[in-house]
Each structure stands twice: as structure tokens, then as C-alpha cells.
Amino acid sequence: MKTEQLGTDILREVSRSFYLTLRLIPSEFRAPLSLGYLLARLSDTIADAGSVELARRKELLARFRGVMSAPGKHGDARRFAHALPGELEHAGLPRGEWDLVLRAEDCFEWLDVMDRKVSRHIRKVVDIITGGQTWDLERFEGDGVVRLETDAELVGYAYQVAGCVGEFWTEIGFACGECFAREDRDTMREWGANYGRGLQLVNILRDIPEDLERGRCYLPGKESAEPASLEPELPRWQARAREYLADGFRYAAALHGSRTRMSTGLPALLGIRTLDQLERASWADLEARVKVSRGAVKRALLGSYARSVLWLPGSWTREYRHTLKSVSH
Numbered sequence: 611m612k613t614e615q616l617g618t619d620i621l622r623e624v625s626r627s628f629y630l631t632l633r634l635i636p637s638e639f640r641a642p643l644s645l646g647y648l649l650a651r652l653s654d655t656i657a658d659a660g661s662v663e664l665a666r667r668k669e670l671l672a673r674f675r676g677v678m679s680a681p682g683k684h685g686d687a688r689r690f691a692h693a694l695p696g697e698l699e700h701a702g703l704p705r706g707e708w709d710l711v712l713r714a715e716d717c718f719e720w721l722d723v724m725d726r727k728v729s730r731h732i733r734k735v736v737d738i739i740t741g742g743q744t745w746d747l748e749r750f751e752g753d754g755v756v757r758l759e760t761d762a763e764l765v766g767y768a769y770q771v772a773g774c775v776g777e778f779w780t781e782i783g784f785a786c787g788e789c790f791a792r793e794d795r796d797t798m799r800e801w802g803a804n805y806g807r808g809l810q811l812v813n814i815l816r817d818i819p820e821d822l823e824r825g826r827c828y829l830p831g832k833e834s835a836e837p838a839s840l841e842p843e844l845p846r847w848q849a850r851a852r853e854y855l856a857d858g859f860r861y862a863a864a865l866h867g868s869r870t871r872m873s874t875g876l877p878a879l880l881g882i883r884t885l886d887q888l889e890r891a892s893w894a895d896l897e898a899r900v901k902v903s904r905g906a907v908k909r910a911l912l913g914s915y916a917r918s919v920l921w922l923p924g925s926w927t928r929e930y931r932h933t934l935k936s937v938s939h
Contacts, residue, residue: 620706623706627877632644635874636869645717645720649717649721653674655707657743659703668748681733688718691718695711731782742770752825755826758828760830768807772807772809772810773802776799777799783865805858812885815851819893819897827840844888856930856937857930858881860930862917872915875917876910879910879929917929
């Protein structure tokens with residue numbers, strides 16, 4: 611089993627942006643965070659395999675959750691991993707996701723050799739995420755476009771599929787070293803959960819037209835999901851996303867180590883840059899899909915470095931204050 615290939619080649623194929631973040635973090639954090647992402651991405655691949663019958667996807671997710679909740683049952687994990695390619699071979703998966711499906715058994719074996727305390731955190735976060743994915747499949751069953759009704763539904767879903775990752779990042783950080791952060795564990799868990807919620811809201815705001823085509827509307831409301839009813843809601847959720855991402859800046863500011871601060875704060879900077887574009891975008895722009903340019907990614911990378919190295923001007927705390935000020939205006 612070549613775990614180093616899972617954490618490099620396979621990870622890069624399924625997420626170039628997250629791969630960049632993980633390559634920046636100290637090596638002691640990298641393996642558990644990489645594996646946690648790969649397992650969550652594997653369950654997401656199952657949930658999103660649209661050509662596979664909905665009932666079958668729900669059954670596969672349930673089996674996946676069963677494997678993740680039973681660390682001693684290696685035979686169950688092996689059988690599930692061997693059967694999965696046959697279940698998804700006609701789903702039209704992108705190359706990276708298909709390669710991940712083929713390496714599912716290696717992911718489970720990697721989890722088995724992890725430190726028990728660390729593997730327990732991985733199993734917990736993946737269980738929360740797959741619970742959110744299962745809820746998503748069930749909540750949006752029906753004909754036409756199904757729209758969430760309450761803010762609590764959206765915020766709860768954002769926690770399940772992303773906010774819990776901020777908590778997981780915190781637990782892995784403290785498990786790998788007591789000098790992880792200047793703030794206490796509970797504070798970091800709270801900021802981390804908000805950070806994850808913010809990143810998920812950015813994804814939702816960016817993908818509204820695409821989700822509508824799939825019969826989903828995550829922006830809550832009672833009216834039908836038409837542009838005329840959705841556009842007035844955008845500023846409120848854009849502001850909410852900024853508030854959550856501001857906690858991401860606080861989170862990064864509290865960390866020890868310039869590399870850890872840099873890698874952790876980078877997604878928040880990219881999220882803010884995406885929000886800047888979304889706030890200027892028309893509905894036609896959303897339909898064409900808003901993307902942060904490669905140049906903007908490079909500038910964010912440099913900005914993350916400047917905010918993380920103590921002898922350079924700029925700081926994550928200043929970015930936090932600036933973000934909150936922009937929301938208030």
C-alpha cells in the first residue's frame with residue numbers, strides 16, 4: 611500500500627485547491643487531514659453519482675457509514691471496497707474520482723494503521739459528513755426544484771458537510787501537539803466550525819444555477835425558486851458567509867507556526883475573493899460560473915504568507931477586523 615501516493619497524486623486529482631493547502635501544513639498534520647479529506651470525498655462521490663439510482667446511492671452511503679463506524683471489521687471494509695467500482699463504473703465519474711474509488715481499500719487500510727486517537731477523530735468527522743450527505747439526498751427528493759424552508763436547515767447542513775471539518779482540524783491539531791494554538795480548544799472548535807460553514811456558504815452561493823438544474827435550492831424561502839425571488843436573498847447570505855469567514859481569520863491568527871497559519875488562512879482569503887466577485891455578479895454571470903483566476907490564487911497565496919510571517923506587514927487579526935467592518939457597511 612502506497613499511502614504517500616494517496617496523499618499526493620490522488621489528492622491532487624480530486625482537489626487541487628485543498629492539495630495546495632495540505633502541502634503547506636507541517637508534516638505531522640498532513641497525513642490525518644489528507645486521509646480525512648479523501649474519505650469524505652469518497653462518500654461525496656457516492657452521493658453525487660447521479661446516474662446511479664437514488665435508493666442505491668443511499669444504500670451505498672449507509673454501507674460506507676457502517677464500515678467507518680466499525681474499526682475492527684476489516685472484512686466488511688474490504689468487501690465494500692471491492693464492490694464499489696462495479697457499483698459506480700457507469701456513473702461517468704471524472705478521472706480523479708474514479709481513481710479514488712479504485713483505491714478505496716487503500717484508504718481503509720491507511721485508516722487502520724493510523725494512531726487510534728487520530729483515527730477516532732477521522733471516523734467521527736466522516737460520519738457527520740455522510741450524515742449530511744444522506745440528509746441532502748432525502749431532503750431534495752421530489753419532482754421539480756425543492757427549496758429549503760428555514761435558515762436553520764441551511765446552517766445545519768453547512769455544519770454537517772463543512773463546519774465539522776473545522777472542528778476536526780482543531781482536534782487533529784491538538785492531538786499532534788499541545789502548542790497548536792494560543793486559544794483554548796473550545797474556542798478554536800467554535801471558530802473552526804464557523805470557518806467551515808463560511809466556506810460551504812461560498813460554494814452554495816457560487817453554485818446556485820447549477821444546483822437549480824439538479825432540483826436543489828439551498829437558499830431558504832417559501833416562494834418558488836426563481837431568480838426573481840432568489841436574487842434579493844443573496845446579499846444577506848453573502849454577508850453571513852463573510853461573518854463566518856472572519857472567524858477563519860481569527861482561527862488562523864491564533865495558531866502557532868507560520869506554515870500552519872499560512873495553510874489554514876489561505877482558504878478564507880480565497881473565499882473572500884470569491885465573495886467579492888459574487889457580489890458584483892449578475893445572474894448571467896452566476897450561470898456562466900464565477901471562478902477565482904489563477905492570478906488571484908497566486909496573490910492570495912502571497913497574501914497568506916505575508917499575514918503569517920511575523921516580520922512582514924499585515925496580520926490575520928487585521929484581516930478579521932477589516933472583514934467585519936466590510937460586513938457592517
